[in-house]
Amino acid sequence: MLSLNPNTMSERENYKMLIGSIIPRPVAVVTSLAKDGTLNIAPFSYFNIVTSNPPIISLSIQRQNGQMKDTAHHIVTSKEAVVHIAEESYIKDINQTATSFSSDESELSLTNFTLNQAKSISVPMLSELQIKMEVTLYQHIEIKDDHQVTADLLLLSVNYYHIDDTLYDHGRIDFKKLRPMSRLAGNDYAKIGEVITIERPV
Numbered sequence: 001m002l003s004l005n006p007n008t009m010s011e012r013e014n015y016k017m018l019i020g021s022i023i024p025r026p027v028a029v030v031t032s033l034a035k036d037g038t039l040n041i042a043p044f045s046y047f048n049i050v051t052s053n054p055p056i057i058s059l060s061i062q063r064q065n066g067q068m069k070d071t072a073h074h075i076v077t078s079k080e081a082v083v084h085i086a087e088e089s090y091i092k093d094i095n096q097t098a099t100s101f102s103s104d105e106s107e108l109s110l111t112n113f114t115l116n117q118a119k120s121i122s123v124p125m126l127s128e129l130q131i132k133m134e135v136t137l138y139q140h141i142e143i144k145d146d147h148q149v150t151a152d153l154l155l156l157s158v159n160y161y162h163i164d165d166t167l168y169d170h171g172r173i174d175f176k177k178l179r180p181m182s183r184l185a186g187n188d189y190a191k192i193g194e195v196i197t198i199e200r201p202v
Helices: 011-021 070-078 088-096
Strands: 028-033 039-044 047-052 055-062 080-085 131-144 149-163
Touching: 028 055, 028 070, 039 055, 039 070, 055 070, 055 131, 070 080, 070 131, 070 149
Parallel strands: none
Antiparallel strands: 028 039, 028 080, 047 055, 055 149, 080 131, 131 149
């Protein structure tokens, strides 16, 4: 078995090890607003649940040359965002939002998405995606190496869930109808494949 010490590896080498090993990863499609009102849309796969009591999710956003990405900057500044779950029907539009735009340009122009208003925050939601969560910033944690901040870990409180009626069944979400997409490595995404049901021990 190959054994590697991450401390002797470059950032890119560590990146390849992690994204190739920790798979599949759920994809968050995040809308946020710049101070001038420009809508930012971006997909992130460093994303997961933190706790259900209270409902908090996590979003980790890598910095570029020590600089915050637009999504992180907007959320830290305004303390608001909407997190959508990526789904198969719109994966091409979602992938387009990964384009590197300047902060005064909106990725919306590259997609077929339309907007509707959130209930509790000023950030709009993408109408077409079937699960949306209005979130506010619970905590911002700067991740550092020996020299600088390298990433922003955002813990986000869920204020509202918005779920398409066709997915919701007696308090549960039908993942077969949602058809969520997950991230692999490189340019690859994955659909839900074979599902194995195993009862948990008592």
